[in-house]
Amino acid sequence: MFITRILQNDRGGQIMLAVLALVLVLVPVLNLLVPEGNFLHMPTYLVTLLGKYLTYALLAVAVDLVWGYLGILSLGHGAFFALGGYAMGMYLMRQIGDRGVYGNANLPDFMVFLNWKELPWFWQGFDMFWFAMLMVLLVPGLLAFVFGWLAFRSRVTGVYLSIITQALTYALLLAFFRNEMGFGGNNGLTDFKDILGFSLQSDNTRMTLFVLSGLALAGGYLLCRYIINSKLGRIVVAIRDAESRTRFVGYRVEHYKVWVFTVSAMLAGVAGALYVPQVGIINPGEFSPLNSIEIVIWVAIGGRATLYGAVLGAILVNYAKTVFTGLMPESWIFMLGALFVLVTLYLPQGLAGLVQQFQAKGWLQRRAAA
Amino acid sequence: MLKTYDFTRLLLLSVLLWVCPPLQAEQQSATLTQAVPLFQAASFDKTREAVDLLAVSGDAEAVPYLQALLDGQLYQHKAQGTLVIAKDGNTGDELRKIPTNNSLRKYVRAAVGQLSLSHPDAVVRLKSANGLLETVTPEMAAQLRGLLDKETDSAVKEALSLGLAMADLNAADKAVRLTAIESLAGNLHPGVRNRLTTMTTDSDTEVAKAAQEALRSIEDTAALYGHVETLFFGLSLGSVLVLAAIGLAITFGVMGVINMAHGELIMLGAYTTYIVQQLMPHAIDYSLFVAVPAAFIVSGAMGILIERTVIRHLYGRPLETLLATFGISLILQQLVRTVISPQNVPVSNPSWMSGSLEINSVLSLTYNRLYIVLFCLLVFALLYFVLRNTNLGLQVRAVSQNRAMARAMGVRSARVDALTFGLGSGIAGVAGVALSQLTNVGPNLGQSYIIDSFMVVVFGGVGNLWGTLVAGLSLGVVNKVLEPWAGAVLAKILVLVFIILFIQKRPRGLFPQKGRAAGD
Amino acid sequence: MSEGAHLRQPEAGQPDASHKAILYLEGLNVSFDGFKAINDLTLYIDSGELRCIIGPNGAGKTTMMDIITGKTRPNSGQAWFGQTVDLLKLSEPEIANAGIGRKFQKPTVFESHSVAENLELAMHGNKSVWYSLRARLSGEQQALIDATLHTIGLTDHYHQQAGALSHGQKQWLEIGMLLVQKPHLLLVDEPVAGMTHQEMERTAELLTSLAGKHSVVVVEHDMDFVRSIANKVTVLHQGSVLAEGTMDDVQNDQRVIEVYLGE
Numbered sequence A: 001m002f003i004t005r006i007l008q009n010d011r012g013g014q015i016m017l018a019v020l021a022l023v024l025v026l027v028p029v030l031n032l033l034v035p036e037g038n039f040l041h042m043p044t045y046l047v048t049l050l051g052k053y054l055t056y057a058l059l060a061v062a063v064d065l066v067w068g069y070l071g072i073l074s075l076g077h078g079a080f081f082a083l084g085g086y087a088m089g090m091y092l093m094r095q096i097g098d099r100g101v102y103g104n105a106n107l108p109d110f111m112v113f114l115n116w117k118e119l120p121w122f123w124q125g126f127d128m129f130w131f132a133m134l135m136v137l138l139v140p141g142l143l144a145f146v147f148g149w150l151a152f153r154s155r156v157t158g159v160y161l162s163i164i165t166q167a168l169t170y171a172l173l174l175a176f177f178r179n180e181m182g183f184g185g186n187n188g189l190t191d192f193k194d195i196l197g198f199s200l201q202s203d204n205t206r207m208t209l210f211v212l213s214g215l216a217l218a219g220g221y222l223l224c225r226y227i228i229n230s231k232l233g234r235i236v237v238a239i240r241d242a243e244s245r246t247r248f249v250g251y252r253v254e255h256y257k258v259w260v261f262t263v264s265a266m267l268a269g270v271a272g273a274l275y276v277p278q279v280g281i282i283n284p285g286e287f288s289p290l291n292s293i294e295i296v297i298w299v300a301i302g303g304r305a306t307l308y309g310a311v312l313g314a315i316l317v318n319y320a321k322t323v324f325t326g327l328m329p330e331s332w333i334f335m336l337g338a339l340f341v342l343v344t345l346y347l348p349q350g351l352a353g354l355v356q357q358f359q360a361k362g363w364l365q366r367r368a369a370a
Numbered sequence B: 001m002l003k004t005y006d007f008t009r010l011l012l013l014s015v016l017l018w019v020c021p022p023l024q025a026e027q028q029s030a031t032l033t034q035a036v037p038l039f040q041a042a043s044f045d046k047t048r049e050a051v052d053l054l055a056v057s058g059d060a061e062a063v064p065y066l067q068a069l070l071d072g073q074l075y076q077h078k079a080q081g082t083l084v085i086a087k088d089g090n091t092g093d094e095l096r097k098i099p100t101n102n103s104l105r106k107y108v109r110a111a112v113g114q115l116s117l118s119h120p121d122a123v124v125r126l127k128s129a130n131g132l133l134e135t136v137t138p139e140m141a142a143q144l145r146g147l148l149d150k151e152t153d154s155a156v157k158e159a160l161s162l163g164l165a166m167a168d169l170n171a172a173d174k175a176v177r178l179t180a181i182e183s184l185a186g187n188l189h190p191g192v193r194n195r196l197t198t199m200t201t202d203s204d205t206e207v208a209k210a211a212q213e214a215l216r217s218i219e220d221t222a223a224l225y226g227h228v229e230t231l232f233f234g235l236s237l238g239s240v241l242v243l244a245a246i247g248l249a250i251t252f253g254v255m256g257v258i259n260m261a262h263g264e265l266i267m268l269g270a271y272t273t274y275i276v277q278q279l280m281p282h283a284i285d286y287s288l289f290v291a292v293p294a295a296f297i298v299s300g301a302m303g304i305l306i307e308r309t310v311i312r313h314l315y316g317r318p319l320e321t322l323l324a325t326f327g328i329s330l331i332l333q334q335l336v337r338t339v340i341s342p343q344n345v346p347v348s349n350p351s352w353m354s355g356s357l358e359i360n361s362v363l364s365l366t367y368n369r370l371y372i373v374l375f376c377l378l379v380f381a382l383l384y385f386v387l388r389n390t391n392l393g394l395q396v397r398a399v400s401q402n403r404a405m406a407r408a409m410g411v412r413s414a415r416v417d418a419l420t421f422g423l424g425s426g427i428a429g430v431a432g433v434a435l436s437q438l439t440n441v442g443p444n445l446g447q448s449y450i451i452d453s454f455m456v457v458v459f460g461g462v463g464n465l466w467g468t469l470v471a472g473l474s475l476g477v478v479n480k481v482l483e484p485w486a487g488a489v490l491a492k493i494l495v496l497v498f499i500i501l502f503i504q505k506r507p508r509g510l511f512p513q514k515g516r517a518a519g520d
Numbered sequence C: 001m002s003e004g005a006h007l008r009q010p011e012a013g014q015p016d017a018s019h020k021a022i023l024y025l026e027g028l029n030v031s032f033d034g035f036k037a038i039n040d041l042t043l044y045i046d047s048g049e050l051r052c053i054i055g056p057n058g059a060g061k062t063t064m065m066d067i068i069t070g071k072t073r074p075n076s077g078q079a080w081f082g083q084t085v086d087l088l089k090l091s092e093p094e095i096a097n098a099g100i101g102r103k104f105q106k107p108t109v110f111e112s113h114s115v116a117e118n119l120e121l122a123m124h125g126n127k128s129v130w131y132s133l134r135a136r137l138s139g140e141q142q143a144l145i146d147a148t149l150h151t152i153g154l155t156d157h158y159h160q161q162a163g164a165l166s167h168g169q170k171q172w173l174e175i176g177m178l179l180v181q182k183p184h185l186l187l188v189d190e191p192v193a194g195m196t197h198q199e200m201e202r203t204a205e206l207l208t209s210l211a212g213k214h215s216v217v218v219v220e221h222d223m224d225f226v227r228s229i230a231n232k233v234t235v236l237h238q239g240s241v242l243a244e245g246t247m248d249d250v251q252n253d254q255r256v257i258e259v260y261l262g263e
């Protein structure tokens, strides 16, 4: 079968997807079928939290695709995530209709508040779900395409590229903070009511979103794995290892880079679009450089250039974040900082690398015993 | 403007009190003696005559009496008729207060001004000549002309001719009015502008037209100074950028190390200033002189610590360095939040930093900005000197160009790395001291500068100190030029976008480093 | 090298070598910060020729190849591939696809790929993004890889990571990559550095067998090797041609002797 062919030789991916499938079955059972009060019952807020982790995991996979395989350390992927989120948020805003505080059917509350008289042109069409979903892909994709095309064509590489991706997200952060931009300024977009007519508060909708996040993660994973396994994937790794050599055997490196960068940005956009209805808000904070660089550390901890490591890292770090910010908020930043330092110094291959090492050792021992 | 005027008067008064010996009735000069009977008449008209007499006399000694009259502190001895100044109303029965009213006081004020115009001290003359502008009348023209002839001090002369021109604006003779208008063209004194504005509606069309033209030229000049001011703001912002970036230019540019904790080293410098000020609360004026070396040491030591424990293991792996140092930046921020406070801390400005240098009425340069520009240039020059002319500088450049070769030549590259990183970090600390004088000092201080700093270094061309200077200053100016029509935030965004595009056109920056080492 | 016969069929899109020469370098100048690495260099390579280029260190041999392959842009001069292709207007991949292949002085292979994958990547064919997303090795291509591996003696290392090869093996792999690229013009920079005497002989054999159908430019310091393959030798010195002719001519040239033995 197609999927098994993709996952040949990808032990970690097989396990990860199997676990994901199990979770996608178990969670609905525990939430919807096990009655409340039973200690096996899973409260809906947990489902949503898990859903959020899954969108982060998809985002991490997107980052791993460009960092792990293409060698581009993007410090701006949070921007693509946020843009996807905003596109979804705009649809959800339009869904509110006249149920806002001001009861204006044509304008979101914040526009009424700013005394705007009509919907700006860039909000047109977002009342249609299909259009919004198209934008979820197109806006991050287009930005990545234009940015990548400019940057890769002029051969900006390495830390320079990292720094300008960071500047990119920073510029967007500043821009989205402005009320005049028409995206709700500081407060962003929030107070969503429903999606495609289903209330965002209902357990069923939340469960659906959770399952969709899981499926998106699985789909994104398989897509990336497919790319990596193809000849294109081998070329991309060749570019990572010896960019100019790749040119001399006839590949237009910038085309490959732009292509992968754009695909990755679109995946990040999808993750953002699934994230927003689950957390109920999108604001400019999502553009902050810190967010983007945090994604990188998820990937680094999980193990770059493995894809499943990115999933693992994203979920572990975010789980730790939830736990520790709850228990002792002070300590979390220290831990995050220490993670950055320790992982780069002592765990350059991440957890996935560690597992591989143990496996290799075990194999050697078994061979020695035989 | 009103404030400065009051200030001028106050100064004038104090100077007068200091110049004049304590007054005794016997010492009264001839003119004063003449005026005495007039004061005695106890009528406002007579008092006015007496004031006239004193004013025309040009007798500087009369000034304190007139001033006292203004302040309601002038008394006359009932029996002897002599004039007495009593400061605290501590008067016996024999003294009679000389009454004044509003119109008289106005009159006296003019007289004081006029009198001070012939004061022996040029400073006093200048002040009063400047004060005159508000009150000048056509009748004073002749007197001013006379004074102008005698005047030797050029500044006073200028002020007097301005006063004269103002007086002439009201002259009956149209030709005189026209020349006066002409001579006022381009003058920035606010009084001039007001007067000319009223004259644009003059019944005489020729005068009105001349006034309009003069006004236009005044506006042009004002606009020019406006540009100068923008330039100055831009340069001071640019200096901040250069200060923030120059340490990075060393660690990133010379060593190739991406230090994301650079901003936090700046922040440590700012907090050092805060702590120094806490330790010497009574000597805030001197605190910065202690804070600069202290911050250099604190941030420099922290830099060396970072280099020895983390960065050393990551040479040649720039992306990993970036991540690790980012982690360090988080730790340092949180450290400050936990140990000191999550809120901003107050850092005071020494008194010599406040106030401003007034170039003219539309352009004044605040001292703190001025000092920042100077400080930036000083730090730059020092650093440049260190890298060019010292042994350390030589070794740094050797290591940065060819690590293996330098090591073979006996350069202890590990030590040089540590010291270079310490130097760059120390400079960041020094920048922090400067920033503490301009912005809020809080745990996030550094974060807001890191991206800007990288932009400056990359824009200027990595490994090139001059590039950093030029890039920082020009980005500052561009930012300030854009601000008026784009707003501060949008200006910043535009600058960012500009740099992003620029790097794509010229990936090596404004002043690229040459040679194979810079390539691949 | 009979089994390598099928390798000698250059790919379609022959450069127009109707005037005998396939490569024209005329009046080239390159300077790095004022240092003239290439100084008014004029050189022609005939179609099907095997040309050796020698010269002391720093003579500009590698820089010349950099110009031909688009890595370095000259300050002035002309570089044409056949009658119609202006090399100075093309990017590196365009030049490679026009039929110029290069083996680097410092062997550079794709270290984290297997030996076979290295060949797959270097192989001629459609190199667009969308194509390579769906590309599968055809039987023909697989056969080419197997044959090339045999030629370069790395059949046993089919699955080995290229980064783990020895220096000499990397040299061979690079030559193999050059072969599967099927270029019309091969630029080979110091191919035998790090090879045993036997391997040198094999390389010499391979290069001579390639000549005729291909044009080959070899840069080499090893004089014995040069002597064994060359009929025409060009000596570069300080960025321009010092002498040109048969190995004997050149070795007896007074100026060449001076340059090599020092003034």
Ligand SMILES: Nc1ncnc2c1ncn2[C@@H]1O[C@H](COP(=O)(O)OP(=O)(O)OP(=O)(O)O)[C@@H](O)[C@H]1O
Binding pocket: B515, B516, B519, C032, C037, C055, C056, C057, C058, C059, C060, C061, C062, C063, C064, C105
């Ligand atoms: N990018 C560059 N920047 C500065 N100098 C360069 C650059 N590329 C080459 N050079 C200089 O140009 C000269 C020629 O170099 P080149 O590599 O072409 O020599 P070569 O003939 O290949 O020498 P070798 O036999 O040692 O390989 C050398 O002096 C070299 O230092």
Ligand SMILES: [Mg+2]
Binding pocket: C061, C062, C063, C105
């Ligand atoms: Mg060479």
